[in-house]
Amino acid sequence: MKVWDILKFGLVLMAYAAAACVGLAFVYAGTAKTIEQREMDDQEAALKELFPGAESFKEITGAITSPDHRVSFESQWEVRQGDKIIGVALQAVGGSYGGPIKILVGVNTGGTISRIKIMEHSDTPGLGANAGKKGYFVNKEKKLTFYGQFDGKPVSDPFKPGDDVVVITAATITSQAVSTAVKAAGTAAEQWLTEQGAGT
Secondary structure (H helix, E strand, C coil): CCCCHHHHHHHHHHHHHHHHHHHHHHHHHHHHHHHHHHHHHHHHHHHHHHHHCCCEECCCCCCCCCCCCCCCEEEEEEEEEECEEEEEEEEEEEEEEEEEEEEEEEECHHHHEEEEEEECCHHHHHHHHHHHHHCCCCCCCCEEEEEHHHHHCCCCCCCCEEECCCCCCHHHHHHHHHHHHHHHHHHHHHHHHHHHHCCC
């Protein structure tokens, strides 16, 4: 093959690559707003799961600090019903068996966890992944899921796996990670709500 043929072939490949990049850029520009809107809708739906009676969610990210260095708060929302604060929702992130675990935690003004929702995790399927699974029950008789046991739990509880938190079978690390994140979110949210004059 001659040098000119090689150069020609390279130029043709480069032209195709450039056209593909331009095409991808147009596709991204056209879908970015749709993707962003879908993410916002999913987030609002998740918040509504935590507080079914809420009328509005105001982002207050940065207002609440985690009391535990193992847990960070990515996003924070003040939850209202009319002009009254009824709670706080925090997106807590902590370390788990397979890496970071992201949990949406709702805290009522009465000093209890309203609900939690496991948003993202990389834990082992069939073990730690059961933390967010609807069909995995820590109490089959009561049809109580692992995440469901936190509903209505006072933030003053110890949140100790094997004590006041039922552990996922063969997934102690995941159980501990969720308990630690929920406890940190509950403690921090209750303090913030008290400072706003909306706590217990």
